[in-house]
Amino acid sequence: MKTLLALCSVLLLTGRCSAQTPQKCQTPRLLSGSMSLSTQDGQVWAVAKYIYDALGQRIRLWETGHVQNKSLYVDLLFLFKKGVVYTIDDRNQTCQKNPLSDQFHPFHIPHNASLQSQVILGGSSSRKEGLLVNTWKGDVPEIGGAGGTS
Known part of the structure; x- marks a missing residue:
């Protein structure tokens, strides 16, 4: 019974972590x-x-x-x-x-941006070996432009 409870807890945590969606971040100054x-x-x-x-x-x-x-x-x-x-x-x-x-x-991710893709630069076989990059796409009407940013 304890094994079943532990397995359910691990599956629940794994599902919660994998369900996280990328969040827009602040562009470095x-x-x-x-x-x-x-x-x-x-x-x-x-x-x-x-x-x-x-x-x-x-x-x-x-x-x-x-x-x-x-x-x-x-x-x-x-x-x-x-x-x-x-x-x-x-x-x-x-x-x-x-x-x-x-x-x-200023460089920024547009407010209406949507996530286009995720890639890992470098290696992904070991923890802290690669860099996860999110690519966003959205319009920037204040400067009359549309396009993407990472």
Whole structure:
């Protein structure tokens, strides 16, 4: 009888844990990352790195790539509080300062977002070996956009 009771308790706890749905989380205020894209034929490709600072309302973006048989290199620093964007050209040792009229929009998971998928980056065979990533999709009407975020 005790064995049956213990087995029922384990099954109940297992069912409760597996029934938990992912919850939307707060986006970090400071983060960095990278992204890449390419066409199947390899004619267009780009790699970008970014540093995001929601506290100082700043974004730094480096992008390199190949489009229409031309090399592309962009280095931008967006200072939203000051209303300025700098275009930096390391090759020519120049820096161009331009006005920035757009407002800062913090990264976030939209309020109406729905869970699209879950993946584990890294290994999943041992505890604390991988990173569980939830991908959300939703509209951001305040900036006129739709799309996804992780």
